Amino acid sequence: MKKGLSFLLAFTCVLVISLNACKTGDNAPTLTPYTLEIPSGLPAMGIPTDNPLTVEGIALGRKLFYDPILSGNNTQSCGGCHRQAFAFTDSNTQFSTGIDHLPGVRNAMSLVNLGYQKKFFWDGGAADLESQVVGPIQNPIEMHEDLGDMVKKLNAHAEYPALFKQVFGGSTITSVMVMDAIAQFERTLISGNSKYDQYLRGSATLTAEELRGMDVYQQESKGDCTHCHSLGSTFSDFAFRNNGVDSIYSDAGRYRITLLGTDSGKFKTPSLRNIAVTAPYMHDGRFKTLGECVDHYNTGFHYAKYLDPNIANKIKGRMSAQDKSDLIAFLNTLTDYEFLQNPKFGKP
Amino acid sequence: MRTIKFVLVSLLVVLLIPSCKKKDDAPAVSKLNVQFSNEVDGKPIVLGPIAYTNASGNPYGVDLLKYYISNFTLVKADGSEQNYKNYALIDASDTSKFGFSLDTVANGDYIGVKFLLGIDSAHNHTINQTGALDPMNAMIWSWNTGYIFFKHEGNYKNTTGDTKPLVFHYGTDAALVHISLSFPTIHLSGKDALMHLKFNLNNAYTTPANIDFNVDNFRQSSTMADANWIENMHDNFADAFSFASFE
Numbered sequence: 001m002k003k004g005l006s007f008l009l010a011f012t013c014v015l016v017i018s019l020n021a022c023k024t025g026d027n028a029p030t031l032t033p034y035t036l037e038i039p040s041g042l043p044a045m046g047i048p049t050d051n052p053l054t055v056e057g058i059a060l061g062r063k064l065f066y067d068p069i070l071s072g073n074n075t076q077s078c079g080g081c082h083r084q085a086f087a088f089t090d091s092n093t094q095f096s097t098g099i100d101h102l103p104g105v106r107n108a109m110s111l112v113n114l115g116y117q118k119k120f121f122w123d124g125g126a127a128d129l130e131s132q133v134v135g136p137i138q139n140p141i142e143m144h145e146d147l148g149d150m151v152k153k154l155n156a157h158a159e160y161p162a163l164f165k166q167v168f169g170g171s172t173i174t175s176v177m178v179m180d181a182i183a184q185f186e187r188t189l190i191s192g193n194s195k196y197d198q199y200l201r202g203s204a205t206l207t208a209e210e211l212r213g214m215d216v217y218q219q220e221s222k223g224d225c226t227h228c229h230s231l232g233s234t235f236s237d238f239a240f241r242n243n244g245v246d247s248i249y250s251d252a253g254r255y256r257i258t259l260l261g262t263d264s265g266k267f268k269t270p271s272l273r274n275i276a277v278t279a280p281y282m283h284d285g286r287f288k289t290l291g292e293c294v295d296h297y298n299t300g301f302h303y304a305k306y307l308d309p310n311i312a313n314k315i316k317g318r319m320s321a322q323d324k325s326d327l328i329a330f331l332n333t334l335t336d337y338e339f340l341q342n343p344k345f346g347k348p
Numbered sequence: 349m350r351t352i353k354f355v356l357v358s359l360l361v362v363l364l365i366p367s368c369k370k371k372d373d374a375p376a377v378s379k380l381n382v383q384f385s386n387e388v389d390g391k392p393i394v395l396g397p398i399a400y401t402n403a404s405g406n407p408y409g410v411d412l413l414k415y416y417i418s419n420f421t422l423v424k425a426d427g428s429e430q431n432y433k434n435y436a437l438i439d440a441s442d443t444s445k446f447g448f449s450l451d452t453v454a455n456g457d458y459i460g461v462k463f464l465l466g467i468d469s470a471h472n473h474t475i476n477q478t479g480a481l482d483p484m485n486a487m488i489w490s491w492n493t494g495y496i497f498f499k500h501e502g503n504y505k506n507t508t509g510d511t512k513p514l515v516f517h518y519g520t521d522a523a524l525v526h527i528s529l530s531f532p533t534i535h536l537s538g539k540d541a542l543m544h545l546k547f548n549l550n551n552a553y554t555t556p557a558n559i560d561f562n563v564d565n566f567r568q569s570s571t572m573a574d575a576n577w578i579e580n581m582h583d584n585f586a587d588a589f590s591f592a593s594f595e
Contacts, residue, residue, distance in 0.1 A: 125491045127494070259572070
């Protein structure tokens with residue numbers, strides 16, 4: 001009986017060993033799948049099947065996001081210009097400065113609810129979140145690092161090889177693994193608990209001023225913000241539009257990507273979530289305050305060629321001083337303090 | 349009893365391991381190695397010196413020459429085609445990147461090849477890809493997702509004889525070039541075979557459009573002027589490749 005059992009055991013071992021010999025590549029890493037908690041009011045988030053979220057992958061991405069090792073001289077991380085307290089923008093900086101002390105030409109974008117967006121950067125040049133990751137790393141006026149050198153540094157690091165191996169398997173860290181890990185972390189940066197969200201759920205009350213502001217936001221004859229910054233949910237349709245900040249373009253925006261004349265001066269409609277803490281505003285950070293932004297849409301916009309029709313047909317000066325201050329009061333309800341302070345999103 | 353057990357276990361190991369292997373038929377396929385010779389009007393490219401002259405009369409040199417060859421397709425004598433859906437980065441600075449191998453080409457007669465200079469649109473809108481398409485290969489832009497199909501960097505001499513930098517980064521969907529070459533029938537019989545194709549860099553700068561480096565010397569495929577340059581280069585590339593030899 002005992003002998004029979006040991007034979008069975010030996011048989012099983014041989015079977016398992018033989019079957020494993022058929023597999024190629026490394027052993028599948030043991031990973032903990034991660035399910036995003038989506039606040040009510042926001043839609044389900046599509047996750048690419050080739051980069052599923054895992055607890056370990058997100059933790060690795062977070063570590064990388066805050067690690068200056070990704071820059072050419074090891075001085076600047078993603079988080080250096082995308083700071084949580086400012087909804088992952090660069091505080092009050094119009095143009096962030098790269099490792100070579102060169103200023104950029106566009107304002108650092110907020111990293112919020114990225115999993116709902118199809119294209120990244122102000123001009124949509126990055127076609128998916130993973131592809132976006134290497135843009136700032138490589139850009140000579142940003143983190144200015146060669147991807148080959150970046151990977152060499154990571155492979156020679158005391159901790160990273162084991163962490164990457166755990167998440168992605170394989171014996172060598174590749175640039176694609178870096179892209180996947182950071183994208184995983186970035187997809188967790190979900191904001192949906194502002195005062196406005198709480199009001200929708202019945203757990204907060206908006207003041208009379210804020211409620212009037214919400215009305216201005218929606219009324220076509222007043223703010224008419226909703227056509228582009230859809231009320232609620234993501235607060236943007238993420239389409240590319242010319243909002244008339246210039247009539248002659250120093251920055252051709254989306255045109256640079258599509259080389260289509262009609263895309264001249266078009267930029268991605270940003271989300272208005274946490275807008276009170278993401279100053280300055282517009283693709284080039286030209287407006288310091290929300291007041292200046294509202295003034296732009298009320299009176300300041302240029303009748304640029306390809307100006308978005310939602311703006312082109314608006315009467316200048318349609319919002320009163322009262323409308324404007326009410327609107328700003330409403331925009332201030334879009335700040336999600338929980339998001340700005342959530343320790344899960346901070347430097348590990 | 350012990351001996352029987354040992355024999356049985358050994359037998360199992362022997363029986364199970366070969367079951368992993370594919371069936372080994374007589375070789376109906378050949379390994380075809382495709383190599384590109386990078387030349388300027390018949391002279392193999394030597395990186396560095398300003399040693400070449402284009403059709404516009406601009407003396408120039410090559411410090412870096414890299415390009416993508418993809419979707420390599422063999423045309424059989426009966427006209428049928430086999431697309432290998434491969435992606436290869438040719439790099440003039442690295443002899444290990446002068447070509448690529450197709451390991452299982454069906455034996456038979458072939459009369460031509462087709463391939464893309466560049467990356468098909470389906471693979472040109474994410475850089476989250478490995479192998480030849482790994483972004484680490486430095487054939488991407490930082491601001492626009494997609495691959496640089498063709499890169500030539502070096503120096504040229506301008507009209508006053510000054511040495512100036514030359515940077516051509518050619519890409520975007522509109523830049524994709526379909527190359528089709530035909531040749532006298534070749535026969536694959538199961539033995540390793542080697543096909544040489546030529547790339548004449550000067551042909552990229554002439555016919556139908558002469559590229560004058562005094563006008564076009566820095567192109568990144570992101571402005572209106574770049575769009576015109578892309579169109580010209582696209583047409584020029586059509587005759588830049590040719591069949592050289594088969595052995």
